């Protein structure tokens with residue numbers, strides 16, 4: 217469908233589709249078109265913050281590469297807890313032909329009958345390393361996962377980079393992760409990123425206020441997260457800003473497109489439409 221012409225009625229329908237989680241017939245966009253458009257677009261996307269990593273760097277020499285890796289562009293959607301990442305991914309998956317990889321939260325809540333996510337929130341000093349080791353493994357697995365369909369673009373929820381730069385960093389800086397745990401996780405992370413090719417072509421940052429996330433988090437009511445205070449979201453927010461806006465925290469694996477995301481759902485869908493070209497770099501979706 218030509219989404220550029222999407223009207224209010226269609227947007228409302230998309231809101232209903234998101235709620236109902238029904239499938240919509242995919243449309244087509246080629247990977248070659250995506251690459252070309254993304255390269256051409258680089259100069260005139262005003263809110264793309266930097267271009268630290270080019271789409272041509274899919275196979276850096278000397279790194280391990282997953283068998284049969286395709287040069288399918290990878291977009292990572294980043295943002296605070298409950299900022300609307302899943303909702304964003306669902307919207308694009310229902311209105312365009314993309315492969316969507318959501319965060320493996322269900323694994324973090326249940327590994328062989330244990331719940332490392334819940335344990336971490338109960339006692340971060342003891343269980344932070346346990347959760348973050350598993351997050352790092354499962355996120356790496358997501359990055360390296362085989363292409364599951366013929367969609368020319370892959371959209372992922374978060375990345376191995378935000379797990380490290382935001383969550384591990386926050387645990388350590390807040391004094392809730394012992395230095396030795398942080399050192400072990402950092403060594404693992406450095407080894408992985410030095411030796412394994414983890415291509416990311418664009419980061420979409422859903423920029424919210426911590427207050428908005430706190431409201432949405434309470435509304436979502438995930439059992440483990442009931443203990444999260446506003447201050448925790450404020451710390452995570454600051455790290456996101458340092459990493460993706462100020463670019464003082466750590467290197468960026470890809471350019472950043474910032475989407476203000478405090479708005480209600482209807483307005484967010486407008487925002488996604490406004491940014492569709494920049495995100496998917498095609499007009500044929």
Ligand SMILES: Nc1ncnc2c1ncn2[C@@H]1O[C@H](COP(=O)(O)OP(=O)(O)O)[C@@H](O)[C@H]1O
Pocket residue numbers: 295296297298299300301302303304432433435436477478479480481482484
């Ligand atoms: N723009 C929005 N306005 C109000 N509520 C929203 C909006 N986007 C998402 N939500 C709701 O907020 C909660 C968190 O959204 P979700 O997409 O799961 O966030 P994330 O994946 O970033 O944690 C969910 O209950 C979702 O329905």
Ligand SMILES: Cc1cn([C@H]2C[C@H](O)[C@@H](COP(=O)(O)O)O2)c(=O)[nH]c1=O
Pocket residue numbers: 296297298299301319321324333336347348351374378379380383384441
């Ligand atoms: C990546 C990552 C996540 N978490 C926690 C934070 C949240 O409670 C969930 C993810 O939920 P979201 O709604 O998708 O934001 O997992 C964590 O503690 N450590 C991490 O590295």
